[in-house]
Every structure is written in C-alpha cells, then in structure tokens.
Amino acid sequence: MNINGLLRCGQGAHRACAARFGTIFRKINRPPNASESILPSRSELSAFLEGVERRAYKQAVFAVRDGEAALDIVQDAMLRLAERYGDRPLAEMPMLFHRIVQNAIRDYFRRQRVRNLWTTLLSSLSPGRGEGDEQNPLETLPSDQDSGLGESPANRLERVQVLEIIEQEVARLPTRQREAFIMRYWEELDVAATARVMGCSEGSVKTHCSRATHALAVALKARGITL
C-alpha cells in the first residue's frame, strides 16, 4: 500500500474514532433525567442486596442443584453489580442484578460442560459412585427453627413438606419457564423488565409464564397438593 492509501486509511480511522468519541461525549454530557439522578448510596445498595440475596440463592439452587455453586454464583453476581453498575440508578438494580445472576448461571453450565468432557474420560479410572451420592440440596434444607404460635408438630411438618415439594417442582420446570415465572411472580418484575432480563420478547415472557403456571398446577396436583 502506498503512502496515499495509508493516509486515506488514517483519515477514515480518524473519522471513525472522532464519531465514537463524539458519541461518548454526548452520552456523558446529556442532561440527566429524573431516574438517572437517583443514584444508590452504599446503604441503599446494601439494603437492596440484603433483600434479594436469599431469593437469588434459591433461584440459583433451583437452576444448578448445588448449594455451594449457588453461593458462588450469587457472590459473583453481587461483586459484578457493585463493581460495574454501582453508579446506576437504584430503579435499575433489580433488573441488572437478575440479568447478572442469569448470566452467571449460564457461565456455570458452560464450565460444567467443559469439565464434564474431562470427567467422563477419567470416570472409567475411578470407582463407581452410587446413585445416592448426589444430594439434592432442596431435599436437605434445614427445617424451620421457629415453631409457629400454636402450630402442632404435625402441621409444621406438613407445611415444611409442602414447601419442599413446591420448591422441587419449581426447580423441575424447563429453564425458560422457571426464569419467567420467578422473575414475574417472585421478583415481581413487570413483563417488559422480565423480557429484558431474559433477552426475549414480551410475548415470549407471557407464554413462558402461562406454561409454567399450568405445569406447576398439574405437577402439584399429581403430588397431592392443592393450593
């Protein structure tokens, strides 16, 4: 390439660079709207995380069926939210956090697939494992420590068992149905926010929610639970 060609490339790169910088300048210097001016303080972010952390942990357990992995996922999500989005408006925090959690769950499954490639190669060298070695954390959750006022032990046991069955059936839902159901009905995000978290259309969200509700109702009825 001759010098004229190099100069043209440089000019083109310069124009592209200037356009990109202009976009960034406009983004930085645009007048803040009402939502952008409400940035979370440290205590507000702390209150948000404290309110959402246990639900996020349970959602991760539903997805990955591993308590320790679920804790790592939630920890990773909290760190990412605070480090990268700590200066975003408080109203955006739920949507951002749940999107990060869903991405972290997908990253976990990607790593598992790579890990499984090696473990299947080595599994023939290790002694066989019984089917009972893997425990579902949903089946080993500690029971309530508090005794309801005036609640008999039998009622308490029945209530705990019903809770466990509901959690098991929610975990058995297809991934997208479970995500939509949890975002809409447990985290109480609206359809638009749920669609942004899941990366799908609002119509898909409604379809997933409807199917999840129907599947849960059928599954719970089959196990003798009527809500």
Added chain:
Amino acid sequence: MNEQQFSNKIRQALNQGARGERVGEHVNARLRAAREQALARMKSERAPAMAWAGDITWRFGGLSGLSFRVLLPIVVLIGGLAAVYVWENNQSVAEIEEIDALLLASDLPIDAYLDKGFEAWLKKRGSH
C-alpha cells in the same frame, strides 16, 4: 383459581422457603460476607472526564489490558523482526568476508595471465 391467585400462593411458599432460618446459618453467613465484599468494591460516581477515561480503557480491556495484551505482542514482534534483520546482515557480511579472504589468500588462476587487461595493469603498476 386463576393464574394470578395461583402464582401468589406459590410466591408465598417460595418466600417462606427463602427465610433466613430455612436456608441455614452457613448460607446466611456466606451471603452476608459476599454482600460486604461487594459493597467494599462498590463503584462510585466519578467526574465526567474520569468516567470517560474509565469507559475508554474498560472498552480496551482496562489499563492493564492495554499494556499487556496489546503492547506486549507488538513489542515481541518488533524485537523479533529486528533480531532477524541484524542476524541476516551479520550473516551476509560474514559470507562476503569469507569469500574475500579466500580470493585474496588463494593462488592466482593461470588463465589470469592470458588476460590482456591484466597484463596491461601489471605493466602499469611496474612502471610506478
């Protein structure tokens, strides 16, 4: 029961299952530690110029990314090319030196004496 009523009951059940005493003290402690660690690293609001710089460097993988992932391969490539160029030059110079030494040290071929121009040059040198 419609979908909303059913989902409300499921939500109540899930909320009960997510209460602190049900998830266990170990989980509560881990979550609390993770929350405190995240708050310690909370990104704070910056001045527009610094935010712009941070945005730019983040897009290129951070300052460390700019230093190592981009510059290191370029430095290694330039250094390698320079080393090859110097080595090639030294090799060619060494070959030329060797050929010149062989020419100067070896005997003159007999055919040189049949060359008229060489005879004239010898006579000219001899007259000086």
